[in-house]
Amino acid sequence: MKRMIGLIAILVAFLGVAFFQEGGVKTAAPQEVKKPTIGILQTMSHPALDQITKGTIDQLKKRGYVNGKTAKIDFENAQGDQSNLKSMADRFDNEDTDLNIGIATPAAQSIANANKTTPLILGAISNPKSAGLVSNYKHPGGNITGVSNLTPTNDQIRLVREIMPNVKELGVMYTSGDPSAAAEVKVVRQVAPKYGFKLKEFTVSNSSDVDQVAQTMLQQVKAVYVPTDNTIATAMQTLVKDANNAHVPVFPPAGTMVHDGGLATYGINQYQLGVATGNMAADVLQGKAKPATTPIKIIAKGDLVLNMKEAKLLGINIPTHLVNEASKKGEIIR
Incomplete structure (x- = not known):
């Protein structure tokens, strides 16, 4: 009798499994979600x-x-x-x-x-x-x-004029083969005269050209503007070294480049x-x-970033209203 009861239990269990697998409630195995x-x-x-x-x-x-x-x-x-x-x-x-x-x-x-x-x-x-x-x-x-x-080019060129009210020749350095940098320089050509600058353009092919081209440029200008240009960004320390020796400030496009020795910019975060x-x-x-x-x-909106260490090194006085602006919304490097 016990043997018969056991056989019946096994049969019921088997039929139950078959029911869930084939005819009744199907329980799907969890599938692993593909990682993109x-x-x-x-x-x-x-x-x-x-x-x-x-x-x-x-x-x-x-x-x-x-x-x-x-x-x-x-x-x-x-x-x-x-x-x-x-x-x-x-x-x-x-x-x-x-x-x-x-x-x-x-x-x-x-x-x-x-x-x-x-x-x-x-x-x-x-x-x-x-x-x-x-x-x-x-x-x-x-x-x-x-x-x-x-890049807020107009704001950046206006900033150069506010800090350097007596400068006439503004140098711009960019990579000739960089379409984005070249497009920005087209804007600079339009904006610079509006603020009384005579623009002088200098191009490089790669970062190894920066030192030689910079030394030529710095004999002809009293301030340097750099557009968004990855080649110049990688050689920023070289440009700053040459510019500091000539006592000429560099106005870069990004706040990170102000940290690398640029004087000031309206930079996008x-x-x-x-x-x-x-x-x-x-x-x-x-x-x-x-x-x-x-x-x-x-x-397109940038915040003001000022490098007061660089200003002191070059003997440049930053207008008070700009210091106040950078203190409220921006950054001051001391």
Whole structure:
């Protein structure tokens, strides 16, 4: 009797399993959620670009994309080498990344050339149109959208005039092969005469040219303006050294370059550019936005950054109203 009861129990258990598996309530095994692969390519190392990348990765983390846990973030730095940019962008394509981010124009261009379908988020590209990345800011229409940092050129040139009221010759140094820098210089040509400056232009091909070109320039001008230019940014210490020897101030485009010895600027917060980039990337990954229909986000307002150490070194008096402004909303380096 006990044996029969046991057989019946086994049969009932077997039928119960069959019921749940085939005819009754099906219990699906939990499936592992695919971790998206995010490719981030940075053109080269210097403080401004490093801050953009940091802001991007930090914001991705806040939005739920934690490297090694909920996402794979494949970060590459080409260190200014064009062949590195191409090979790294090609590797992202071969790796079949889910989304790519280009930090600075050359990186974004390399990714765009390597892949025409995977979403590409521009990480603070100053002039996406001149760079050939998009033709319409409001309706990009392809696989590319992102963040553009529109340099507040008028404010920056006005700042030069406020600090240097008697200067007539203003030098500008930029890389001849950088389309974004060249586009900014076109604006400078229009703005500089409005503030009474005679503009003198000097170009370099690479960072190794900066020392020689700077020494030539500094014999002809009493103030130097630098547009958004990654090559000049990497050689900022060289430019500042030569300028300090000539007692000529340098007015750079970013606050990070004021920390490197520039005198003053109205600079866009580089970290916040990265935050905006990370948000756009997360929106695309989460299906909340599509690159083709997401307008380029243009950030154009900068805060005043003053380097009082540099002003003292060069014997330049910063107007009180500017010091007050930087104290309230901006930054003062002492």
